[in-house]
Amino acid sequence: MASHVLEARGLSKAFGGLLAVAEVDLAVAEGEALGIAGPNGSGKSTLFNLLTKVPFAADSGTVLLDGRPLDSVPAHAIARLGVARTFQRESVFPSLSAIDNVLLAAEGSRKARGFAARLRLAERALDGAGFPATLHNALAGQLPVFLRKLVMIASALALEPRVLLLDEPASSLTPQEIERIRALIARLLDSGMTILLIEHVLPLLTAVSHRLIVMDQGAVIASGTPAEVIANPAVVEAYLGKKT
Ligand SMILES: Nc1ncnc2c1ncn2[C@@H]1O[C@H](COP(=O)(O)OP(=O)(O)O)[C@@H](O)[C@H]1O
Ligand SMILES: [Mg+2]
Structure with a gap:
């Protein structure tokens, strides 16, 4: 090894x-x-x-x-x-919800096949980043900067790096x-x-x-x-x- x-x-x-x-x-x-x-x-x-x-x-x-x-x-x-990364510049899609941002990233997952599996993965990634469960459907562009950063981190975590x-x-x-x-x-x-x-x-x-x-x-x-x-x-x- x-x-x-x-x-x-x-x-x-x-x-x-x-x-x-x-x-x-x-x-x-x-x-x-x-x-x-x-x-x-x-x-x-x-x-x-x-x-x-x-x-x-x-x-x-x-x-x-x-x-x-x-x-x-x-x-x-x-x-x-x-191997997953976040970007220094803001890289959320402002007109998509938090969960849809992370779902897009989950498309790159090697394991989660099908929408239901990717949704679970995206929800887990948001939870794992400490993103509030009540805000999954909030538009990313309307979130404060801290929560937008958590969406960016969750998008990387959705790849289960x-x-x-x-x-x-x-x-x-x-x-x-x-x-x-x-x-x-x-x-x-x-x-x-x-x-x-x-x-x-x-x-x-x-x-x-x-x-x-x-x-x-x-x-x-x-x-x-x-x-x-x-x-x-x-x-x-x-x-x-x-x-x-
Ligand atoms: N896509 C690019 N095209 C041209 N120059 C770039 C590009 N990306 C970075 N640079 C230049 O490369 C150098 C290193 O940039 P960068 O890696 O962003 O530095 P840091 O992240 O340490 O601030 C800088 O001089 C920057 O202007
Ligand atoms: Mg830099």
Whole structure:
């Protein structure tokens, strides 16, 4: 059995002359929470794109799931193999209800066949995200931002992922809501899920991550336990700006 559930070797992606992700290596163990920090534009969200191929794959490098290279595996098959993501930008359909948003995601499920099975899956996903049972039929566009975020997370959970990639789930939330996101991530980890978390809210990132990496200009510039990483002078420099 492979010791790492998800692994990346030499992942790179350029946009024109800009190297957004530059030769990134990482490895995540089953059940681990890997936090990803770094200034805006450092390549964190692009790294999630490359890991899932949603919406695009790397120019070079390899992603491995359970030690198996995914080079020739398309995005929808990667999702079916158990890797799901959320997006930093809002990605709910505002004119659909909460449950219909999650039902759409459940279409990608490898197991649930037929409407009734997908509905159960979508309801379970909303419950699992802590979304209120009374609001399943509310229009997503009329929900407050916290509940829209839960719909986004539930849409990922509807794929019953083993590996969940969360891109800034706590942005624009109040401290109380961030605490609920922390508790949700802790519950998912308790259930055995592997989690990659991009987050600017450092108290959340350090509270849930077993290990942290920091990106700057597309590259991983530091990694270790949260305490080790925060004490690293290169990390402070990346956030506060380099002297030129
Ligand atoms: N689809 C795209 N087309 C062109 N440039 C992009 C695209 N996506 C991201 N970038 C650029 O790549 C760099 C990394 O972006 P991103 O991965 O979103 O950073 P982060 O998530 O760390 O803020 C930025 O300079 C950004 O402008
Ligand atoms: Mg981003």
